[in-house]
Amino acid sequence: MTRPAIPIGLVFSRSGPYGMMGGELHKAAVMAVDEVNQDDQFDFSFTPRLRDPRGVVAAYHTACDELIREERVDHIIGCYTSASRKQVIPIVERTERLLWYPARYEGFECSDNVIYVGAAPNHNVVPLVRHMLAQISDQVFCIGSNYIWTWETNRVIREIVGSAGGRILAERLLELGEIAVDHIVREIIERKPPVVFNTLVGESSYAFVRALHEAATRENLVIPMLSCSLCEPELKLIGSEASVGCVTSSAYFESIDRAENRGFVARWKARHGAESSPSVDGQSTYVSIMLLARAIRRAGSADVGAVKRAAANHRYQSPQGPVWVDPDNNHCFLTPRLAHSVPGCQFKIFWEADAPVRPDPYLAGLDLASIGKLNKVNDVMTRNVTTKSANHLRIVK
Amino acid sequence: MNRPSPFSVRGRRALMVIRDEREIAIVRRQLGRLGMTITDYDPERTAPAEAVDVIVLDADLVPLEVDVAAVCQGDTPIIALVGTETPSRLKWLLDLQPASFLIKPLRSAGLYTALVVAFDSAQRRHDESLRTERLETRVRSRRIVSAAVQQVMRSQDVSEADAFALIRRAAMRQRLAIEQLSADILAGGGLPGRTTRSA
Numbered sequence: 001m002t003r004p005a006i007p008i009g010l011v012f013s014r015s016g017p018y019g020m021m022g023g024e025l026h027k028a029a030v031m032a033v034d035e036v037n038q039d040d041q042f043d044f045s046f047t048p049r050l051r052d053p054r055g056v057v058a059a060y061h062t063a064c065d066e067l068i069r070e071e072r073v074d075h076i077i078g079c080y081t082s083a084s085r086k087q088v089i090p091i092v093e094r095t096e097r098l099l100w101y102p103a104r105y106e107g108f109e110c111s112d113n114v115i116y117v118g119a120a121p122n123h124n125v126v127p128l129v130r131h132m133l134a135q136i137s138d139q140v141f142c143i144g145s146n147y148i149w150t151w152e153t154n155r156v157i158r159e160i161v162g163s164a165g166g167r168i169l170a171e172r173l174l175e176l177g178e179i180a181v182d183h184i185v186r187e188i189i190e191r192k193p194p195v196v197f198n199t200l201v202g203e204s205s206y207a208f209v210r211a212l213h214e215a216a217t218r219e220n221l222v223i224p225m226l227s228c229s230l231c232e233p234e235l236k237l238i239g240s241e242a243s244v245g246c247v248t249s250s251a252y253f254e255s256i257d258r259a260e261n262r263g264f265v266a267r268w269k270a271r272h273g274a275e276s277s278p279s280v281d282g283q284s285t286y287v288s289i290m291l292l293a294r295a296i297r298r299a300g301s302a303d304v305g306a307v308k309r310a311a312a313n314h315r316y317q318s319p320q321g322p323v324w325v326d327p328d329n330n331h332c333f334l335t336p337r338l339a340h341s342v343p344g345c346q347f348k349i350f351w352e353a354d355a356p357v358r359p360d361p362y363l364a365g366l367d368l369a370s371i372g373k374l375n376k377v378n379d380v381m382t383r384n385v386t387t388k389s390a391n392h393l394r395i396v397k
Numbered sequence: 398m399n400r401p402s403p404f405s406v407r408g409r410r411a412l413m414v415i416r417d418e419r420e421i422a423i424v425r426r427q428l429g430r431l432g433m434t435i436t437d438y439d440p441e442r443t444a445p446a447e448a449v450d451v452i453v454l455d456a457d458l459v460p461l462e463v464d465v466a467a468v469c470q471g472d473t474p475i476i477a478l479v480g481t482e483t484p485s486r487l488k489w490l491l492d493l494q495p496a497s498f499l500i501k502p503l504r505s506a507g508l509y510t511a512l513v514v515a516f517d518s519a520q521r522r523h524d525e526s527l528r529t530e531r532l533e534t535r536v537r538s539r540r541i542v543s544a545a546v547q548q549v550m551r552s553q554d555v556s557e558a559d560a561f562a563l564i565r566r567a568a569m570r571q572r573l574a575i576e577q578l579s580a581d582i583l584a585g586g587g588l589p590g591r592t593t594r595s596a
Contacts, residue, residue: 093504110430110505329430362509364407364432 005047006302008033008292009067011078011088016055017177018202021281022080024233025102026050028282029077031271032289042293044302049073053084060087068095074302075100077288080281082106082148089114098304100292102284104228104251106152107361113304115311116331117288117323118281119251122360124228125153127336128249129160130371131351136224137194138166143184143208144199146173153199153228156363163368169193174200179207185215188223196225198246205230206238213242232277235345246341251334252280252320253347264319277345278319287318291325291332322356331359403516406509407432409450412473414438416458420478420503424453427508449473451515456490456498457481472526474519476511478503496522538576545579549588563588 010029013022030048037045049071053059060079067073068091076092077100079085085101092099092113099111104119132140138161144150150173158168169191172184181204188196200208209225216223228249235243254265254277264286268278278286295311296302312327321335333356339347360366401409411433415421428435436449456477474496479487490498496515499507542564549560567588568578582588 089506108509110427112505328426362431364430 003043003045005045006296007047007049007071007073008289009051009064009071009073009076009078010048011051011053011060011063011067011076013055013080013084014052016053018055018080020233020237021202021279022052022055024279024282025078025080025285027272028268028278028285029289031268032286032293035267036289036293042297044296046289046293051078057081057083057087060084061091064088064091064099068092068097074098074304075292075307077102077285077292079103085109085114096304098307100288102288103281104284106149107363108152110329110331110361112330114330115288115291115308115325116359116361117291118284118332119334119336120331120359120361121152121156121363122366123251123334123336123357124249125156126160126363126366127338127351127353128226128228128247129157131247131249131338132195132197132226133161133164133166133371136226138164139169139193140166140195140197141169141172141188141191141193142197142199143170143172143174144197145176145178145201145204147176149201149229150199157197160366160368160371164371174204174208176204177202178204181208181211184208185211188212189215189219189221192221193223196223198225198227199229201229206234209238209246210242230341231279231281232345232347233279235341235347236277240343240345243341243345244343247338248341248347249336249338250280250347251336252278252283253337253339253349254278255339255347255349256320256337258319258321260317260321261319283319287316287320287323290318291316291323324356326359329359329361331361333358400520401516403513403520406512406516408434409516410434410436410447412436412438412449412452414452414454414458415478416455420455420501423503423505424508427505430505431509431512433512451476451496451512451519454478454493454495455480456486456493456495457501472519472522474515474522476508476515535576538579541583542575542579545582548582548586552587 010026012026012029013019014026033046033048036042049067051063051067053063064076067076075098076088079088079099079101080103082105088099089111093111097113099114100117101114102117104124107121140157140161142154142157144154154171161168174181185208198205198208212223225246227246230246230248231250232254265278269276291311292307294314294316295307298314299306299310311325313324315322315324324333326333335353335356337349337352339349342348411428413421413424413435415424425435436447450473452473452475454475454477457480475493477490477493477495477498478501479490479498480501496518497511499511545564546557546560549555549563550557553560553563555563564578564582565575568575571578571589
């Protein structure tokens with residue numbers, strides 16, 4: 001039986017400064033395309049049209065322009081950084097195409113021609129800061145890469161921590177790719193902050209986590225670290241020992257105990273080796289293509305308007321749990337989770353939201369007053385961890 | 398004073414003075430995402446029924462179809478939606494003193510920036526008008542201060558600098574503005590707490 005082939009664009013930088021992550025996203029996309037093409041439930045197949053902009057921002061524009069004009073694609077899955085997404089949006093808006101964007105990002109955007117499948121800031125940053133205030137400290141040392149993700153994450157941290165009466169002890173920025181971290185590690189060891197919030201990305205983050213672990217071990221110090229971006233493949237790059245103990249916020253961890261995820265991880269390992277792990281953004285890329293395939297099936301066409309209508313509110317039981325597009329803002333309902341990194345380069349989940357959470361890209365629903373109150377209640381009940389968390393956290397493990 | 402941050406727009410109210418249905422839909426949806434509430438413009442009404450924090454006004458409606466005076470109450474900031482860029486139309490736009498603007502056709506991107514700029518510039522305008530008012534009062538009362546200085550110079554037989562220092566010290570003692578004390582000196586005929594020498 002021949003099934004009509006629908007061309008789709010896959011735009012991932014498999015080389016260049018964040019080639020490792022781009023490669024992970026690409027692998028997940030190809031896996032999803034293969035699964036759709038082998039699944040009889042779909043009466044069409046996808047023909048992937050691949051582009052590698054090599055991390056060059058301007059190349060994203062060219063790649064998508066070609067895909068739309070020459071390859072005639074209606075749907076593009078791709079981009080990792082916000083800078084690359086911003087390059088693509090004018091083209092998809094002008095030509096009425098759809099970009100399926102898998103990465104978590106800083107929010108404050110809502111294009112009609114983008115489906116945002118990754119976490120919005122209310123899914124990842126907010127639960128982590130609330131956890132920090134309730135369980136660790138309201139005095140925080142922030143370190144991050146000098147770009148939009150860190151700036152905006154730090155702004156949210158500052159706003160929430162400030163409203164709860166806490167304090168940002170320091171805000172240190174490193175240029176993207178910078179691995180000279182010793183002066184900041186030295187400062188942290190000297191000042192001994194109660195907690196470090198790490199929004200570094202890539203090699204900077206791996207170098208920092210390793211160096212801080214080494215210095216803290218030498219000094220016999222325990223300094224908790226928080227992250228909303230670390231994923232399993234990165235824990236492997238950091239190293240088994242140094243990567244342990246980081247509290248991470250994410251909608252996906254390899255350790256999620258659901259049948260859909262066990263199957264997904266097994267298929268991933270069968271393709272990429274028993275030692276490999278899917279990442280949060282990889283899983284999200286896989287989810288993007290599955291959401292697209294299901295929407296095309298429901299719409300009976302790849303037409304952008306019909307696909308958007310079909311995707312709206314349609315629940316897909318994904319590896320990370322039920323996911324669906326909120327037609328009010330084109331972002332997805334996801335389940336926020338918090339986990340500790342444990343030996344073996346894995347995460348142990350200790351909290352997850354009761355149900356998938358409505359995406360709030362502009363943080364319009366962030367109730368600072370209630371967070372401030374929560375923290376004051378916690379001051380009184382510092383001994384009672386269970387009662388503290390009961391206000392907003394459900395312990396699952 | 399605890400002023401709202403221009404970045405937090407949640408809970409603020411916007412008045413929409415827009416005719417085009419597509420633009421209304423875009424603005425309504427984006428304001429909803431931002432957690433703002435919306436009042437529709439009713440041309441039958443002479444003034445908005447409730448106070449609003451910002452007016453989103455289609456500049457292409459001006460001046461024909463909207464009673465701008467009725468819509469633009471007080472110093473509520475205006476975001477102008479600009480379609481026609483001819484100088485004649487822009488002249489109307491300038492008369493409205495828009496706090497920020499958006500170029501049509503609208504997209505969801507841009508409105509948040511326009512709101513933040515509008516709220517920030519409204520706050521700055523408010524601060525500046527208070528400051529101007531203060532300065533104007535001081536300029537107006539300079540004549541009074543200078544008359545009081547003249548009087549103290551004469552009555553105390555001191556230099557201009559010493560007369561001003563005496564007035565300033567007396568004002569500080571009595572916790573009054575220099576302008577206020579100067580008016581008192583002129584009305585009562587001398588520095589308080591001192592025996593006025595007759596001329």
